[in-house]
Ligand SMILES: NC(=O)C1=CN([C@@H]2O[C@H](COP(=O)(O)OP(=O)(O)OC[C@H]3O[C@@H](n4cnc5c(N)ncnc54)[C@H](O)[C@@H]3O)[C@@H](O)[C@H]2O)C=CC1
């Protein structure tokens with residue numbers, strides 16, 4: 324995109340190559356966006372001074388139109404009173420007129436109005452136009468969820484970046500320092516133009532090549548903020564809000580859902596202003612939090628619509644409808660149970676809430692350390708599937724009398740077996756990112772603990788040990804050791820939880836296995852004997868745990884007599900031995 328000055332082309336025709344900006348929206352953030360952009364448009368030679376702002380017309384109590392008041396006083400009396408927007412901001416109630424000359428469009432209205440706005444603008448935008456969306460929210464269409472930037476691109480046929488961040492409008496309006504993130508899809512040059520247009524000494528903007536990640540952060544954090552409000556309304560305290568119940572799990576679900584919807588989303592995006600910073604600021608200072616707090620204080624007796632109208636005077640909440648949209652998306656894809664926080668927020672928003680229900684609502688302890696409870700959810704689904712099934716006699720597959728060669732699900736119909744296999748395949752797919760994350764955390768901890776003992780046995784690159792960690796290691800080795808220990812303990816707890824869930828899942832799966840043949844038992848016995856000491860210890864643990872779960876007495880000494888073990892136990896050992904063999908093969 325070029326920003327040369329106005330001039331004449333080769334044919335002597337006058338053309339205007341300066342950029343013109345229109346802000347589509349004039350709520351509190353829309354008005355602050357106009358102020359930021361207007362101050363820069365005056366300074367940057369490649370922009371026209373005038374910045375148009377489309378206003379959804381309203382009549383004030385004194386009978387004046389909001390647009391007229393903005394143009395007369397240079398203040399948005401309804402949504403940002405007391406703040407001068409800049410004399411070069413021109414309010415315009417006619418949407419088509421407001422955008423017709425613009426080649427840079429800033430969309431900033433509550434997300435529920437965006438579909439209608441795009442439809443009105445379809446075919447009305449001419450020439451090379453770039454857009455940016457400051458809208459936090461998404462649409463759910465028949466085909467699935469659609470981010471607002473995609474809606475703009477699809478409906479209007481224009482490229483669209485996004486700007487999200489820890490940006491409470493009232494604070495930026497009075498020029499308190501804040502950061503924001505511009506997410507872009509392809510052109511860094513265009514992202515830089517937006518950065519230039521929004522940046523001021525009190526508003527620092529960083530471009531990130533991850534449009535979906537940035538937009539999903541801004542969108543999903545509003546659901547987390549609603550949950551934070553519930554916790555505040557119930558006076559559960561800041562520890563609850565920050566830790567297991569809300570912000571920490573909220574961030575994990577934000578990341579997991581973002582990656583589920585767009586696997587290209589980058590983990591690093593969650594550490595930009597649009598990610599963790601926006602979660603924190605909104606969970607402490609936002610409108611979503613405030614209204615959700617009032618909802619909880621009323622014991623769910625007052626509706627969000629009523630409270631929004633009373634408390635926000637025309638401003639709009641985004642979190643309640645986003646929670647519904649997220650719920651629909653998860654429900655449609657059968658993944659509700661993997662996102663206990665998101666789904667519970669929606670259920671509380673639509674139904675009567677009691678303190679007890681809300682207290683029971685936060686995610687189970689299973690998920691508090693391992694993020695979305697993938698394994699626990701699959702365990703339950705497998706258990707449900709198998710319990711529903713009317714068992715067929717073993718050795719029979721459906722209505723044929725042929726002995727089955729299948730191990731898993733041999734006693735159930737082929738239809739149920741296929742469902743079971745599909746569940747297990749999906750479980751593995753969903754588990755991979757979690758395992759990758761665990762591996763990378765474990766590697767970091769190993770590296771850190773070796774560094775703290777000054778004996779790294781693996782090669783260390785500069786990127787792996789950030790400057791501040793190196794500094795801490797040198798300046799305060801004791802604190803460094805403590806931190807390493809704490810994080811190592813966290814990783815071990817998470818691994819332990821994952822292992823327990825996996826064990827329960829395997830126990831369920833093993834109940835569906837056909838009887839093990841004599842030859843298979845012999846093979847298993849042989850394979851167990853060949854295992855190294857560490858793995859034998861694990862075999863003993865599996866047997867002990869299984870005996871304990873089935874109420875059998877056990878002693879510290881474990882002797883393996885496969886003839887005496889039940890079928891479930893035999894297959895559990897078989898799975899373990901097979902996993903050890905695969906791991907060894909991969910390592911060699
Ligand atoms: N206010 C804030 O602190 C921040 C807001 N945002 C996001 O910016 C977006 C816009 O929010 P705000 O500027 O805060 O708006 P707001 O909530 O302050 O005001 C509501 C706006 O909606 C307009 N409106 C009402 N009915 C309408 C209709 N039928 N059609 C079109 N417009 C209508 C009103 O005129 C007003 O401009 C939202 O997605 C929000 O999440 C993002 C960062 C900060």
Ligand SMILES: O=C(CO)COP(=O)(O)O
Nearest residue numbers: 488489490491609610611
């Ligand atoms: O998005 C926001 C801050 O970044 C504003 O959040 P609220 O709509 O909850 O005030």
